[in-house]
Amino acid sequence: MQIAVCDDQEEILKQLKKMLSRFTLVRTVYCYSDPEIFLHTLQDQTYDAVLMDIDWNRKENGLDYAARLYEASPYTKVIYMTAYGMNYMEDIFLNRTNLSGFLKKPIVPEQLEKNLQKIWDERKDSGRLLIHRQGSTLAVPFRDIWYLESSLHKTRVVLKSREYFCNERLTSMMEQLDDRFVNCHKSYIVNMEYISELQGKEILLSDPMERSGSSESDVRRIPISRARNEETRKRYFAYAAERI
Structure with a gap:
């Protein structure tokens, strides 16, 4: 802490x-x-x-x-x-x-x-991310979040089939999250549960329940910054090893 x-x-x-x-x-x-x-x-x-x-x-x-x-x-x-x-x-x-x-x-x-x-x-x-928007607070389960993106001074919280925008900074949102999330880029935080592959300087995300039949349109590509590449890979491999 x-x-x-x-x-x-x-x-x-x-x-x-x-x-x-x-x-x-x-x-x-x-x-x-x-x-x-x-x-x-x-x-x-x-x-x-x-x-x-x-x-x-x-x-x-x-x-x-x-x-x-x-x-x-x-x-x-x-x-x-x-x-x-x-x-x-x-x-x-x-x-x-x-x-x-x-x-x-x-x-x-x-x-x-x-x-x-x-x-x-x-x-x-x-186990839930609190999103303050339009005078109300929404509690989104961690398991439903694919990734968070800093966009135009707002944070975009992306789920499988919907997304939310809030005024909190990405760094503030990171404070709420647990160890399944990795800050792979200054503008992105990814839920490692949805990582299907680390491909070069990108993270590929997809639904694990639909992975065998996933098309390219079902895959989200998230950049990994050079400064956070080593730490991101280390975090992901340790996370994956714990789940085997």
Whole structure:
């Protein structure tokens, strides 16, 4: 997991980074003492979870920043931190956020780890891609998705016989997906369940139930970028080996 920690006290940032580095679930920790800088990073960076301090000596507090986080990255989970829990209990659910937990300072390592484990388990077990469009949310089962494509500042989610468009970035959509999906190109994410062949610099997709009688028109061709060729092949061969 990639974790961001937002707190205006440098000492707390150091303590939490050290604490998080001991958890096996955590791969990378980013620390921010300025929430505006953190929000700016969302243009290029994605996080699985954010530990957000509620108390800031600013016009906005952590609840406000979490709401702005939701607008930029709706699938990033938020865990609030505060030394003054009762001060915010009436407001904590008013803003639209992807709230997952609430920790009181000083942070207890065991409680923090349980919160992260909960996020990890929910992500593994969800099995559905949430697509926000036209004021509603559609939950599409992973097994039905062939691939996702970044197209004209939107993400195109392609199934066998239909497709959906949404405004989320491809990188944000990748946060929801599990290990059956591979990011083979900056503009494509492919469901490895539907790979029939790796042919040169392309991935060939087809329905496994109809593969023997598939015509060329039934096959989708997805490019593999040079930068992601080796990793894509390694991921696919490992995935295929597990299914034998």
